[in-house]
Amino acid sequence: MKLEKEEALIEAILFLESDPIDINTIIKITDLSKEVVSETIKNLREKYEDPSRGMDLTEIVGGYQLIPKEELWGYLKVRYGKKNENRLSRAAIETLSIIAYSQPITRGEVENIRGVSADGMIRLLLSRKLIREVGKKDIPGKPVTYGTTPDFLKLFKLNSISDLPKLEETDLKRFELNG
Amino acid sequence: MKLEKEEALIEAILFLESDPIDINTIIKITDLSKEVVSETIKNLREKYEDPSRGMDLTEIVGGYQLIPKEELWGYLKVRYGKKNENRLSRAAIETLSIIAYSQPITRGEVENIRGVSADGMIRLLLSRKLIREVGKKDIPGKPVTYGTTPDFLKLFKLNSISDLPKLEETDLKRFELNG
Amino acid sequence: MEQIQNDSSHKFKLQEFEGPLDLLLFLIRKSEVNIYDIPIAEIVEQYLAYLEYAAKKNLDNLSEFYIMASTLLYIKSKMLLPVEVNVEDEFEDPRSELVERLIEYQKFKKISDLMSVKEKESEWIIERNKKQRNFSFVDDKELWEEVDVWDLLQTFSSIVGNLSNEQIIDFYEEVSINEKLTLMSELLDKNNEILFNELIINNSSILEFVCSFLAVLDAVKNKIIQVYQNKMFGDIRIKKYSADKLSTDNISHENKEG
Numbered sequence: 001m002k003l004e005k006e007e008a009l010i011e012a013i014l015f016l017e018s019d020p021i022d023i024n025t026i027i028k029i030t031d032l033s034k035e036v037v038s039e040t041i042k043n044l045r046e047k048y049e050d051p052s053r054g055m056d057l058t059e060i061v062g063g064y065q066l067i068p069k070e071e072l073w074g075y076l077k078v079r080y081g082k083k084n085e086n087r088l089s090r091a092a093i094e095t096l097s098i099i100a101y102s103q104p105i106t107r108g109e110v111e112n113i114r115g116v117s118a119d120g121m122i123r124l125l126l127s128r129k130l131i132r133e134v135g136k137k138d139i140p141g142k143p144v145t146y147g148t149t150p151d152f153l154k155l156f157k158l159n160s161i162s163d164l165p166k167l168e169e170t171d172l173k174r175f176e177l178n179g
Numbered sequence: 180m181k182l183e184k185e186e187a188l189i190e191a192i193l194f195l196e197s198d199p200i201d202i203n204t205i206i207k208i209t210d211l212s213k214e215v216v217s218e219t220i221k222n223l224r225e226k227y228e229d230p231s232r233g234m235d236l237t238e239i240v241g242g243y244q245l246i247p248k249e250e251l252w253g254y255l256k257v258r259y260g261k262k263n264e265n266r267l268s269r270a271a272i273e274t275l276s277i278i279a280y281s282q283p284i285t286r287g288e289v290e291n292i293r294g295v296s297a298d299g300m301i302r303l304l305l306s307r308k309l310i311r312e313v314g315k316k317d318i319p320g321k322p323v324t325y326g327t328t329p330d331f332l333k334l335f336k337l338n339s340i341s342d343l344p345k346l347e348e349t350d351l352k353r354f355e356l357n358g
Numbered sequence: 359m360e361q362i363q364n365d366s367s368h369k370f371k372l373q374e375f376e377g378p379l380d381l382l383l384f385l386i387r388k389s390e391v392n393i394y395d396i397p398i399a400e401i402v403e404q405y406l407a408y409l410e411y412a413a414k415k416n417l418d419n420l421s422e423f424y425i426m427a428s429t430l431l432y433i434k435s436k437m438l439l440p441v442e443v444n445v446e447d448e449f450e451d452p453r454s455e456l457v458e459r460l461i462e463y464q465k466f467k468k469i470s471d472l473m474s475v476k477e478k479e480s481e482w483i484i485e486r487n488k489k490q491r492n493f494s495f496v497d498d499k500e501l502w503e504e505v506d507v508w509d510l511l512q513t514f515s516s517i518v519g520n521l522s523n524e525q526i527i528d529f530y531e532e533v534s535i536n537e538k539l540t541l542m543s544e545l546l547d548k549n550n551e552i553l554f555n556e557l558i559i560n561n562s563s564i565l566e567f568v569c570s571f572l573a574v575l576d577a578v579k580n581k582i583i584q585v586y587q588n589k590m591f592g593d594i595r596i597k598k599y600s601a602d603k604l605s606t607d608n609i610s611h612e613n614k615e616g
Contacts, residue, residue: 004231009254011233012247015194016259018486029258052183054191068191068484075188079208080195082483090470091376093477097469113462116377116422156476165472167465195486272505276514282540292517313543314582326540329547335507340540341559344511346518 006032006040014044020063020154061153062160086128095121096130100152100164104134104145122146130155185211185219193223193236193245199302201242239306246306274300275309279331279343283313283324301325309334378426379463381408386460393460396453398437402430429456538573542583546598554585554594 009030013021026037041064045057048066055066068076088096095118098110110118125131134147148161158164188209192200205216220243224236227245234245247255274297277289289297304310313326327340337343375381385404391397409423436452538557545552557570574596577583581599588595 007231008233008248009251012251012255013233015234015245016247016255029254031254052186054187054189055194066194068195069187072188072191073482073484075209076191076195076484077482080484080486082485084481084483087481088477090474093473094376094466094470097473098466100473101466101469113459113466114377115379115426115459115463116419155480156473157479165469165476167468167472195484197486272509272513273517276510277517279510280514282536284536313540314580317580326543329544332544335505335510337507340544341537344507346511346515 003036003040003043006030006036007044010037010040011044014057014064014066017065020059020061020065022063026064058157059159060157061150092121092124096125096148096152099125099131099146100148100161103147103161104137105147106137106143106145108143110146182215182219182222185209185215186223189216189219190223193243196244199239199242199244204242237306239302270295270300271303275304275331278304278310278325279327279340280346282326282340283316284326285316285322285324287322289325378423379460380467381405381423382426382456383460383464383467393457396457398430398434398453402427402434405430535569535573535576538570539577542573542577542596546583546596551595551597554596 010026013026013029023034023037023041026032026041027034030037032040041057047053048055048057053069054072055068058065058067068080073081094114095110098113099105102109102113107118107122110122122131126133128151129149130152131146132149133144135145136142137145152158153160156164189205192205192208202213202216202220205211205220206213209216211219220236226232227234227236232248233251234247237244237246270293273293274289277292278284281288281292286297286301289301301310308328308330310325310331311328312323314324315321316324332338332340335343375384382401382405385401385408386393386396389397389400389404391401406427409420409427412420412423433452433456541557541559542552545556554570554574557573558566574583574585574594577596578585584597584599586595586597587593
């Protein structure tokens with residue numbers, strides 16, 4: 001399939017969007033079949049991989065987005081860069097990691113793993129919209145359980161929670177003195 | 180010259196900008212020579228001409244801009260077009276009528292007549308190819324003068340600019356009375 | 359950064375620890391002991407030394423460290439008690455629960471390292487200018503097609519109507535020469551060469567001739583056109599200006615003075 005016009009149309013859509021756009025929205029705008037859209041996106045993505053192209057077609061948070069290639073950021077930073085002033089602290093990342101990898105999880109369970117109160121950190125992560133309440137655990141007291149949000153995926157440039165970096169199987173069990 | 184990386188960088192810049200960007204700004208951001216930037220833009224523009232590309236690299240007053248190809252606008256209008264505005268703006272018609280009846284005319288002269296900045300409107304009309312630069316006025320600063328295009332004639336179903344209906348009937352009278 | 363020296367002369371920085379488990383992991387590593395066989399007495403001693411120092415420094419949030427201290431002391435005391443060996447029961451090491459927690463915690467510390475790397479990538483965000491993009495998909499051809507030439511006239515006429523008399527005079531006087539200039543460039547777009555007569559639309563108007571002639575002179579002066587006349591009183595032929603030498607069979611009447 002050549003799909004020239006389809007490619008042009010989807011490229012224009014990706015160009016006009018500033019946020020990730022999901023495949024169903026693309027289907028709605030273009031009136032194309034899901035197969036054609038998927039195929040076209042695949043082609044486009046390959047073309048954008050060429051070193052002469054300035055953007056990558058990335059899939060994040062369930063959508064597609066054109067993002068300037070990272071190796072160009074050095075040039076682009078001055079004019080288009082925004083420094084993220086809200087970097088997460090070590091404690092926040094630890095808490096967030098525990099929630100991300102063990103969700104749904106209650107505050108008590110987080111505290112048990114880290115050995116310290118998780119109250120402040122959970123409040124911080126909630127306000128940063130990186131985690132949210134996802135339910136209640138069916139134990140006495142019915143404590144709230146937490147999980148990660150789409151903003152979390154976006155911040156860590158993940159398409160889905162299954163893309164979280166994995167520890168090697170051996171790392172999971174072994175205790176390293178020099179770790 | 181291959182200029183792969185330069186091409187990628189300038190493409191990324193054009194992607195990030197939402198307004199036309201002039202060549203000097205591109206030179207400043209990229210730290211490339213004027214020759215390289217011009218050459219690269221030329222290459223990029225040719226590549227974007229391919230029917231499988233969704234945008235055109237257009238040169239309009241104020242610089243270069245990626246603009247979705249016109250043949251795709253039909254699809255893009257619903258989602259990306261400005262809503263609640265299905266009539267041409269008064270400003271656009273006014274500006275066009277002034278240029279049509281008074282060409283060649285400089286931007287400054289248009290602004291004098293309308294009493295407001297004509298920058299955006301002239302850019303719009305240029306991008307719609309209804310007007311074009313026709314020369315420079317022989318006054319200090321040598322400002323560019325604008326006139327209508329063959330597309331203008333086509334749109335208004337005129338054979339020639341001399342077929343524009345004349346003011347005579349209504350306003351010439353006033354002119355004579357007061358003259 | 360403040361530093362202390364504890365009994366085992368291990369240096370460590372304050373506030374480097376995310377909690378008691380973190381501190382314990384540090385002490386165990388420094389002592390290079392087997393996590394499954396922690397020399398509790400030794401570790402407790404180091405742990406309490408740190409705590410004592412931290413308390414002196416009035417560090418906040420030490421309560422969790424104290425809870426862990428009591429756990430450690432409890433384990434230590436249990437280890438001192440003689441174990442009643444019951445062959446049927448499995449021997450329960452009083453340290454095992456702590457060891458499990460330490461291993462679990464270490465796992466998340468490693469994950470956090472991975473996450474930190476990812477998070478660091480977001481130190482810079484490259485953002486597009488979010489303001490309304492400049493595409494006017496609605497100012498579209500169809501919209502223009504709804505406008506006809508009378509709209510133009512009407513609009514223009516009302517603009518003229520609003521001008522002061524002085525503005526009108528200035529304005530109106532220019533129109534005619536400009537109009538001829540425009541007509542000329544239009545004709546030259548379609549044809550290589552045009553005749554002066556083609557600029558005259560209304561033969562009965564002297565003003566037409568005057569304006570056309572002035573337009574021609576103006577265009578010559580501005581190097582927009584070149585004009586020739588092959589015979590005396592013949593029609594003037596008009597061509598687009600080109601920097602090339604004029605061909606010899608044409609007599610140039612270029613008139614810079616206008």
